[in-house]
Amino acid sequence: MGVYERQQREKKILEAAIQLFGEKGLHVSTMADVARKTRISKGLIYFYYKSKEDLYLALTKKGMDELKELFNKSFGKPKEKTGLEIMTTLVEGYLSFAREKAVFHDALLDFLSVLDSYQVQREKVSPLILESPYFTKLLQSHHDLAKLGIKAISMGIQDGSIRPDLHAESAFYTLWSMMIGYTKVTGSVSLEPGDIKINAESWKNGFLKLFFEILKGSNTPFKSQPVQGKLF
Amino acid sequence: MGVYERQQREKKILEAAIQLFGEKGLHVSTMADVARKTRISKGLIYFYYKSKEDLYLALTKKGMDELKELFNKSFGKPKEKTGLEIMTTLVEGYLSFAREKAVFHDALLDFLSVLDSYQVQREKVSPLILESPYFTKLLQSHHDLAKLGIKAISMGIQDGSIRPDLHAESAFYTLWSMMIGYTKVTGSVSLEPGDIKINAESWKNGFLKLFFEILKGSNTPFKSQPVQGKLF
Amino acid sequence: MGVYERQQREKKILEAAIQLFGEKGLHVSTMADVARKTRISKGLIYFYYKSKEDLYLALTKKGMDELKELFNKSFGKPKEKTGLEIMTTLVEGYLSFAREKAVFHDALLDFLSVLDSYQVQREKVSPLILESPYFTKLLQSHHDLAKLGIKAISMGIQDGSIRPDLHAESAFYTLWSMMIGYTKVTGSVSLEPGDIKINAESWKNGFLKLFFEILKGSNTPFKSQPVQGKLF
Amino acid sequence: MGVYERQQREKKILEAAIQLFGEKGLHVSTMADVARKTRISKGLIYFYYKSKEDLYLALTKKGMDELKELFNKSFGKPKEKTGLEIMTTLVEGYLSFAREKAVFHDALLDFLSVLDSYQVQREKVSPLILESPYFTKLLQSHHDLAKLGIKAISMGIQDGSIRPDLHAESAFYTLWSMMIGYTKVTGSVSLEPGDIKINAESWKNGFLKLFFEILKGSNTPFKSQPVQGKLF
DNA sequence: AATGAATGAGTCTTCATTCAT
DNA sequence: TATGAATGAAGACTCATTCAT
Incomplete structure (x- = not known):
């Protein structure tokens, strides 16, 4: 819950997105993919990023x-x-x-x-x-x-x-x-x-x-x- | 039923697509939009064009x-x-x-x-x-x-x-x-x-x-x- | 247009259906497939057979x-x-x-x-x-x-x-x-x-x-x- | 959200399918029918069952x-x-x-x-x-x-x-x-x-x-x- | 008699986003 | 803070059948 952890998580999500969007393309990748890859719940992903x-x-x-x-x-x-x-x-x-x-x-x-x-x-x-x-x-x-x-x-x-x-x-x-x-x-x-x-x-x-x-x-x-x- | 009419329809569909895709973008436009705009049934659109x-x-x-x-x-x-x-x-x-x-x-x-x-x-x-x-x-x-x-x-x-x-x-x-x-x-x-x-x-x-x-x-x-x- | 030709055509359609339904299955085969295979128009197929x-x-x-x-x-x-x-x-x-x-x-x-x-x-x-x-x-x-x-x-x-x-x-x-x-x-x-x-x-x-x-x-x-x- | 509720829903869907497929037949019944019958959204049905x-x-x-x-x-x-x-x-x-x-x-x-x-x-x-x-x-x-x-x-x-x-x-x-x-x-x-x-x-x-x-x-x-x- | 263009309701499926817990 | 079940509108596409020509 510390600021550090939060930043780590934000980064983790971003990095997963970079990989995913890079490999499969933006339109083919889903927010569920990102959640799966990061092992972070979809809800939390939307806490860090307001939309796709x-x-x-x-x-x-x-x-x-x-x-x-x-x-x-x-x-x-x-x-x-x-x-x-x-x-x-x-x-x-x-x-x-x-x-x-x-x-x-x-x-x-x-x-x-x-x-x-x-x-x-x-x-x-x-x-x-x-x-x-x-x-x-x-x-x-x-x-x-x-x-x-x-x-x-x-x-x-x-x-x-x-x-x-x-x-x-x-x-x-x-x-x-x-x-x-x-x-x-x-x-x-x-x-x-x-x-x-x-x-x-x-x-x-x-x-x-x-x-x-x-x-x-x-x-x-x-x-x-x-x-x-x-x-x- | 003439070749001419067929080409006309084909052209009509294409032109609607050009307008639509141009205005709203490819991903946002749907085949249903194209059908609606041309007043041509979806089925016929797929007759002329095999896919989006x-x-x-x-x-x-x-x-x-x-x-x-x-x-x-x-x-x-x-x-x-x-x-x-x-x-x-x-x-x-x-x-x-x-x-x-x-x-x-x-x-x-x-x-x-x-x-x-x-x-x-x-x-x-x-x-x-x-x-x-x-x-x-x-x-x-x-x-x-x-x-x-x-x-x-x-x-x-x-x-x-x-x-x-x-x-x-x-x-x-x-x-x-x-x-x-x-x-x-x-x-x-x-x-x-x-x-x-x-x-x-x-x-x-x-x-x-x-x-x-x-x-x-x-x-x-x-x-x-x-x-x-x-x-x- | 003779009776004979008509029967031939009817038979031809039936045989195409047998092959088609046999190979791909009834549900997967379409009337269009039958028409294509027989080189007979869909309309005429429906003249010989009232429905699928x-x-x-x-x-x-x-x-x-x-x-x-x-x-x-x-x-x-x-x-x-x-x-x-x-x-x-x-x-x-x-x-x-x-x-x-x-x-x-x-x-x-x-x-x-x-x-x-x-x-x-x-x-x-x-x-x-x-x-x-x-x-x-x-x-x-x-x-x-x-x-x-x-x-x-x-x-x-x-x-x-x-x-x-x-x-x-x-x-x-x-x-x-x-x-x-x-x-x-x-x-x-x-x-x-x-x-x-x-x-x-x-x-x-x-x-x-x-x-x-x-x-x-x-x-x-x-x-x-x-x-x-x-x-x- | 409990495991129990989840199983209940899964069961509910299955039971609706049993009734529907039984009465109207598999091919005639649609996933939309199942959704309507269970009052469960289509999306959720696909969450529980990956396909028809x-x-x-x-x-x-x-x-x-x-x-x-x-x-x-x-x-x-x-x-x-x-x-x-x-x-x-x-x-x-x-x-x-x-x-x-x-x-x-x-x-x-x-x-x-x-x-x-x-x-x-x-x-x-x-x-x-x-x-x-x-x-x-x-x-x-x-x-x-x-x-x-x-x-x-x-x-x-x-x-x-x-x-x-x-x-x-x-x-x-x-x-x-x-x-x-x-x-x-x-x-x-x-x-x-x-x-x-x-x-x-x-x-x-x-x-x-x-x-x-x-x-x-x-x-x-x-x-x-x-x-x-x-x-x- | 013969064509094949035309219809349109219907199919399965997906996914960004929300919200009760 | 964190979850993931739930939504539902929307998507591309199909196909038996009809009908103007």
């Missing part, structure tokens, strides 16, 4: 925080890395994250969709989402994330590793878009029959080449490609 | 075809446009499509997810999807779409409007990724509070600038920006 | 007739066989029939159930059954069947091959009961674990022994067992 | 157990009865059971059919049946039942009331077959028109005569017929 959406948002929040942590770590120690190096670490990390923690990345994208509806017409968003305490927190985390990415690019511009004519904010969102799109498209690329000359690996290389070209400008066309070489 | 998934794939196919049509039209009359101009029309069209016909675009992305599962482990894809006649058709349409995009870039490389060092296939997928990502991210950009200096418009401009930079190379840094100017 | 029950009763009738035919054939040429020999052929035939044409035998038992309800409370029998022209015909065929069996026993009593103190009618029904029960029970006998000393073969032998003992009396306890030996 | 098949197997189990109980009671106190007397009580009981509790007897026969399929090809049996916890229990109960019947005959052989040359196992199954067949055939006997000299009563007598003849041997042809006299 609330639980899902909690999961989203955790994913967002892990991503933020990953962004943070990409900076390394102060002055250790150039902005471009930070960005390199960051893409690498992001793409791994999207692949290995697909539940989180999917949840994040779902949240972006919610944000879209929210902005267009607040009423279209389910009350269960709006009422969740995680919704506001998520709004903040999402913002923090963007700020970190923008900061990395700004640093690169400052230290000369990234071309100076870039608008950091737009550039960050563009690069983020690219990465999101990459995760969406990558599965279908390998299915292309022979008449399209591409395969998973060549496409990834091509993608990264263009990604970094945006950061560096194409007149520095990868003479030495340490960045690309390091990736993955 | 089948209907959704039909919708996806229609979306894919509209997109293909849009791609095709972007080429204009033979020799009328440069590859770069074609690409300009194409992004413009794609982004409008994604915004105005969001159901279709969402369905397309869902299909890409299916393709991902399909490639990793065929069994993970629901039989209802695999058994739908639209599945194979969709495979083809998706392929056609990619070929068209690649063709446009190849043409640009040929006619000198697009930089020659581009690998057309990778470039197309990268640019497509960007556009997909753009549609996912764009809704949340406008929600950013003041401390991030960006708004919907500036971000779109930034995005397009980088998009075309990839095609043209950054050493032609938008002196005259006719392309960008035309957009939207 | 009607079709099933037609099937039942055909089974009953085949059984009657089998009974008839068991008699052989006039004076060729003793009553006991006839009965021997008859059991043999009946058990093969029940095994190899299980649809027919099941249908026959279903009909006996209907008769049961009919006798207890006429209203409990579905109108679809009562209205079928096959119902009355079935009543007659069923009666014919019984008469044939009784006749065989009577002949045996006359010719001395069957014990004289038997009441032919009761004996026939009893022996028929035995055979019906045999077909119901036989599948589960082989599943008995080792602590019940029986297997499919020993039980069949035991069954037949007692079956014929009823006909011959136990004081002729199978010294020579030609009858038993011949079976199957 | 599960509920039907539960019913079958109850029937099997009642029959087992009946078999057990037939033995009376130790050494009180001869094997033959036990068998007498047993047939009497069985036939009453089959008549008065027809749902149970029908369910039992359905189970025998399942066993048949199970033995021929396990896959042909619906997963809903195989997954029911009652399936295994039923396998055991069915076995117990057979053992009891065999035991009664063995006892009779020991105490001299039943002829010694009988193979108890085969004899039991044969006699069981007879009884099953009797229940199937009996309804149609009374419908026979006058030209077949039989009626319900005479046929029952004839049946029982032969039944006991199998047990006693025909050279003891019912001089004193206390056994027969007692029946019904």
Whole structure:
């Protein structure tokens, strides 16, 4: 009954949800599954999370925080890395994250969709989402994330590793878009029959080449490609 | 009883589904809704579409075809446009499509997810999807779409409007990724509070600038920006 | 449109039903299945058979007739066989029939159930059954069947091959009961674990022994067992 | 919430099913009927019974157990009865059971059919049946039942009331077959028109005569017929 | 005579959520 | 605080039968 135990339980539920939603998918998993997996009664689960959406948002929040942590770590120690190096670490990390923690990345994208509806017409968003305490927190985390990415690019511009004519904010969102799109498209690329000359690996290389070209400008066309070489 | 009437009904059902799924979302809409909206009996709906998934794939196919049509039209009359101009029309069209016909675009992305599962482990894809006649058709349409995009870039490389060092296939997928990502991210950009200096418009401009930079190379840094100017 | 063609079609439908109901079961098979299999439209099927029950009763009738035919054939040429020999052929035939044409035998038992309800409370029998022209015909065929069996026993009593103190009618029904029960029970006998000393073969032998003992009396306890030996 | 209440509800549902399935038949009755009759929500019915098949197997189990109980009671106190007397009580009981509790007897026969399929090809049996916890229990109960019947005959052989040359196992199954067949055939006997000299009563007598003849041997042809006299 | 599109009541089943204990 | 039994609306889908053409 102590605060600690309560937090432990909350965490346990969340972790079960992460596993379950990750393996079977959100719609296929049920609250009963979560209860069974945690050995915690359904009633108590509803004490900690007000609805299934609330639980899902909690999961989203955790994913967002892990991503933020990953962004943070990409900076390394102060002055250790150039902005471009930070960005390199960051893409690498992001793409791994999207692949290995697909539940989180999917949840994040779902949240972006919610944000879209929210902005267009607040009423279209389910009350269960709006009422969740995680919704506001998520709004903040999402913002923090963007700020970190923008900061990395700004640093690169400052230290000369990234071309100076870039608008950091737009550039960050563009690069983020690219990465999101990459995760969406990558599965279908390998299915292309022979008449399209591409395969998973060549496409990834091509993608990264263009990604970094945006950061560096194409007149520095990868003479030495340490960045690309390091990736993955 | 004529073939014509049959096609009319089939179309009517599909159109109701497009509206319904578009407004309320796939999961929230029911086959009963579709029946009610069309004033067609549930049984008959199942006569035309073997399952809800089948209907959704039909919708996806229609979306894919509209997109293909849009791609095709972007080429204009033979020799009328440069590859770069074609690409300009194409992004413009794609982004409008994604915004105005969001159901279709969402369905397309869902299909890409299916393709991902399909490639990793065929069994993970629901039989209802695999058994739908639209599945194979969709495979083809998706392929056609990619070929068209690649063709446009190849043409640009040929006619000198697009930089020659581009690998057309990778470039197309990268640019497509960007556009997909753009549609996912764009809704949340406008929600950013003041401390991030960006708004919907500036971000779109930034995005397009980088998009075309990839095609043209950054050493032609938008002196005259006719392309960008035309957009939207 | 000739009478002949009509009969052909009727037969074709019936045969499809026999196959279908036999393979998948009555409840699992649909009228649409029948239509598909025969390449005859549903509407026309309903022209020949007024309802699914009607079709099933037609099937039942055909089974009953085949059984009657089998009974008839068991008699052989006039004076060729003793009553006991006839009965021997008859059991043999009946058990093969029940095994190899299980649809027919099941249908026959279903009909006996209907008769049961009919006798207890006429209203409990579905109108679809009562209205079928096959119902009355079935009543007659069923009666014919019984008469044939009784006749065989009577002949045996006359010719001395069957014990004289038997009441032919009761004996026939009893022996028929035995055979019906045999077909119901036989599948589960082989599943008995080792602590019940029986297997499919020993039980069949035991069954037949007692079956014929009823006909011959136990004081002729199978010294020579030609009858038993011949079976199957 | 107590265990007792739970069992009460479970029982209530089962009893409603027994009535419903008995009156209208399994296929005609619906789970909604059961819910309505018990005033228990559909969801809760599915909480107690995982599927309609599960509920039907539960019913079958109850029937099997009642029959087992009946078999057990037939033995009376130790050494009180001869094997033959036990068998007498047993047939009497069985036939009453089959008549008065027809749902149970029908369910039992359905189970025998399942066993048949199970033995021929396990896959042909619906997963809903195989997954029911009652399936295994039923396998055991069915076995117990057979053992009891065999035991009664063995006892009779020991105490001299039943002829010694009988193979108890085969004899039991044969006699069981007879009884099953009797229940199937009996309804149609009374419908026979006058030209077949039989009626319900005479046929029952004839049946029982032969039944006991199998047990006693025909050279003891019912001089004193206390056994027969007692029946019904 | 022949078709097969059309009906719609009915089937089993699921699951987020609540609440008496 | 904790349970898990209870709810009931909703879901996808089926199929015997009819009838306009």
